[in-house]
Amino acid sequence: xxxxxxxxxxxxxxxxxxxxxxxxxxxxxxxxxxxxxxxxxxxxxxxxxxxxxxxxxxxxxxxxxxxxxxxxxxxxxxxxxxxxxxxxxxxxxxxxxxxxxxxxxxxxxxxxxxxxxxxxxxxxxxxxxxxxxxxxxxxxxxxxxxxxxxxxxxxxxxxxxxxxxxxxxxxxxxxxxxxxxxxxxxxxxxxxxxxxxxxxxxxxxxxxxxxxxxxxxxxxxxxxxxxxxxxxxxxxxxxxxxxxxxxxxxxxxxxxxxxxxxxxxxxxxxxxxxxxxxxx
Amino acid sequence: xxxxxxxxxxxxxxxxxxxxxxxxxxxxxxxxxxxxxxxxxxxxxxxxxxxxxxxxxxxxxxxxxxxxxxxxxxxxxxxxxxxxxxxxxxxxxxxxxxxxxxxxxxxxxxxxxxxxxxxxxxxxxxxxxxxxxxxxxxxxxxxxxxxxxxxxxxxxxxxxxxxxxxxxxxxxxxxxxxxxxxxxxxxxxxxxxxxxxxxxxxxxxxxxxxxxxxxxxxxxxxxxxxxxxxxxxxxxxxxxxxxxxxxxxxxxxxxxxxxxxxxxxxxxxxxxxxxxxxxxxxxxxxxxxxxxxxxxxxxxxxxxxxxxxxxxxxxxxxxxxxxxxxxxxxxxxxxxxxxxxxxxxxxxxxxxxxxxxxxx
Numbered sequence: 171x172x173x174x175x176x177x178x179x180x181x182x183x184x185x186x187x188x189x190x191x192x193x194x195x196x197x198x199x200x201x202x203x204x205x206x207x208x209x210x211x212x213x214x215x216x217x218x219x220x221x222x223x224x225x226x227x228x229x230x231x232x233x234x235x236x237x238x239x240x241x242x243x244x245x246x247x248x249x250x251x252x253x254x255x256x257x258x259x260x261x262x263x264x265x266x267x268x269x270x271x272x273x274x275x276x277x278x279x280x281x282x283x284x285x286x287x288x289x290x291x292x293x294x295x296x297x298x299x300x301x302x303x304x305x306x307x308x309x310x311x312x313x314x315x316x317x318x319x320x321x322x323x324x325x326x327x328x329x330x331x332x333x334x335x336x337x338x339x340x341x342x343x344x345x346x347x348x349x350x351x352x353x354x355x356x357x358x359x360x361x362x363x364x365x366x367x368x369x370x371x372x373x374x375x376x377x378x379x380x381x382x383x384x385x386x387x388x389x390x391x392x393x394x395x396x397x398x399x400x401x402x403x404x405x406x407x408x409x410x411x412x413x414x415x416x417x418x419x420x421x422x423x424x425x426x427x428x429x430x431x432x433x434x435x436x437x438x439x440x441x442x443x444x445x446x447x448x449x450x
Numbered sequence: 451x452x453x454x455x456x457x458x459x460x461x462x463x464x465x466x467x468x469x470x471x472x473x474x475x476x477x478x479x480x481x482x483x484x485x486x487x488x489x490x491x492x493x494x495x496x497x498x499x500x501x502x503x504x505x506x507x508x509x510x511x512x513x514x515x516x517x518x519x520x521x522x523x524x525x526x527x528x529x530x531x532x533x534x535x536x537x538x539x540x541x542x543x544x545x546x547x548x549x550x551x552x553x554x555x556x557x558x559x560x561x562x563x564x565x566x567x568x569x570x571x572x573x574x575x576x577x578x579x580x581x582x583x584x585x586x587x588x589x590x591x592x593x594x595x596x597x598x599x600x601x602x603x604x605x606x607x608x609x610x611x612x613x614x615x616x617x618x619x620x621x622x623x624x625x626x627x628x629x630x631x632x633x634x635x636x637x638x639x640x641x642x643x644x645x646x647x648x649x650x651x652x653x654x655x656x657x658x659x660x661x662x663x664x665x666x667x668x669x670x671x672x673x674x675x676x677x678x679x680x681x682x683x684x685x686x687x688x689x690x691x692x693x694x695x696x697x698x699x700x701x702x703x704x705x706x707x708x709x710x711x712x713x714x715x716x717x718x719x720x721x722x723x724x725x726x727x728x729x730x731x732x733x734x735x736x737x738x739x740x741x742x743x744x745x746x747x748x749x750x751x752x753x754x755x756x757x758x759x760x761x762x763x764x765x766x767x768x769x770x771x772x773x774x775x776x777x778x779x780x781x782x783x784x785x786x787x788x789x790x791x792x793x794x795x796x797x798x799x800x801x802x803x804x805x806x807x808x809x810x
Contacts, residue, residue, distance in 0.1 A: 354565035
């Protein structure tokens with residue numbers, strides 16, 4: 171017997187099955203492995219002890235946070251004006267800008283990233299141009315380091331910020347800004363005192379998206395950062411597939427998950443505090 | 451058409467705000483065609499007209515949100531064409547209130563004072579007084595979402611008035627309120643405007659609001675001024691058939707001037723209005739209010755007519771009557787305590803007949 175209430179569950183069951191098989195189950199196995207001795211299978215914290223003692227983990231840990239921070243920062247600074255432009259421009263132009271902004275999401279990650287290698291590499295057009303006008307004499311190192319990773323990830327993740335901001339900017343009544351202008355606020359003051367506070371919810375969800383995607387990104391750091399600048403995500407890969415050290419890989423992956431969950435918790439708290447203070 | 455301009459000699463010396471030959475085009479579309487009007491100091495001026503007539507664009511040009519394609523906007527003796535909105539010193543109230551949702555009522559009202567760097571203590575006193583003036587004392591810490599529509603509009607009014615603006619601009623501020631509240635707010639708006647003496651420009655499509663609030667009315671249509679005069683003049687002497695139609699003159703009958711002072715209506719009926727003002731040969735519209743058409747029992751002197759139907763309107767009944775010699779039925783109202791039926795006599799008073807240029 172199936173009642174009406176069972177129908178959504180029935181329809182969702184293939185999805186639920188898939189998620190359980192390919193996401194939840196492996197994640198559970200991973201967590202268990204992170205706390206297990208490889209040989210005996212006994213519960214232990216030694217895996218964590220080992221990675222915390224290694225220098226490369228510490229570097230990757232802080233580098234991951236640092237890069238995610240800068241990617242988020244640049245996405246906000248660059249994405250806000252873009253979102254504002256799309257929301258305000260005449261519909262014909264705004265569609266064109268919108269498509270250009272979303273374009274990175276439609277290109278294969280490998281193609282996009284190698285594109286950046288060509289542009290930023292030692293013989294890339296940026297270095298050629300800078301040396302051509304005599305600004306520098308030696309090529310700048312812009313790939314195989316953190317700078318390259320930040321550029322590549324920002325390119326990929328800024329569209330998420332723009333989308334999140336657009337969702338709130340499009341709902342904003344233009345009269346609010348006009349009211350502020352009529353009351354004596356110049357456009358800059360009107361932006362910071364009226365528009366910006368109204369878009370904080372969108373800004374917060376954009377930050378959540380971009381930051382969590384930035385700390386877990388894999389292909390971009392691998393190509394743009396190379397072997398000398400591992401992040402937690404690439405470190406997992408290295409432990410698991412280069413040194414076959416599954417215990418360490420599981421421990422690093424667990425730490426990465428903890429960072430992600432902690433960040434979500436912080437973001438939700440900030441959002442909740444802001445909303446309740448401003449009676450949204 | 452701009453009859454009132456003649457009474458003050460066309461000078462705008464006393465004008466607090468004046469539009470001089472303002473033209474505005476959006477691309478190919480001309481939304482304002484050389485519009486000129488002015489509001490005297492302390493005056494309540496209404497821009498009235500159907501949607502798309504250019505009234506809101508005029509208001510936005512005065513506020514500085516739109517730039518005129520040609521012409522001047524004058525505040526007193528100075529042109530403000532190059533002055534941005536935030537330097538124009540205007541109070542603005544929108545149809546949708548446009549209150550800052552994350553600020554309390556008091557913070558909303560204080561916004562303009564903050565922008566003017568008014569000291570904190572003075573701001574607090576003035577905000578309190580402004581909220582009290584609109585009847586919202588004690589609502590200081592409420593957020594807009596916890597206020598009713600009428601209360602929001604009062605906060606918006608207080609916010610616009612607390613800065614003591616040179617000019618108050620109202621963009622259909624009553625349209626979002628329900629009928630009963632609209633009547634109350636209309637009354638309060640008028641009192642507030644009288645008490646503060648602020649020069650006010652009010653935009654509406656509602657002729658009733660325009661009549662009850664205004665010192666003068668600018669009736670607009672497709673970017674042009676149709677009539678610019680006091681409410682009683684617009685009521686009794688609409689300038690054209692469009693004006694008459696817009697203010698609700700029920701009977702608008704196409705007619706032809708046959709001889710000096712002589713009209714023949716479509717259908718053949720001949721009438722002799724007291725004033726005609728058109729030379730023989732002109733095609734005109736004969737306007738007559740339903741309340742000016744008298745219905746009498748058959749046998750009295752007048753036109754024989756047949757009642758087609760009657761609509762009960764409370765105090766009165768509105769009848770549709772077939773009149774021999776007229777193509778379309780005539781509308782006439784009579785007190786509802788006497789019910790007419792069948793054959794009656796109609797009296798069309800010549801002194802109430804308006805002979806109008808057909809611009810519809």
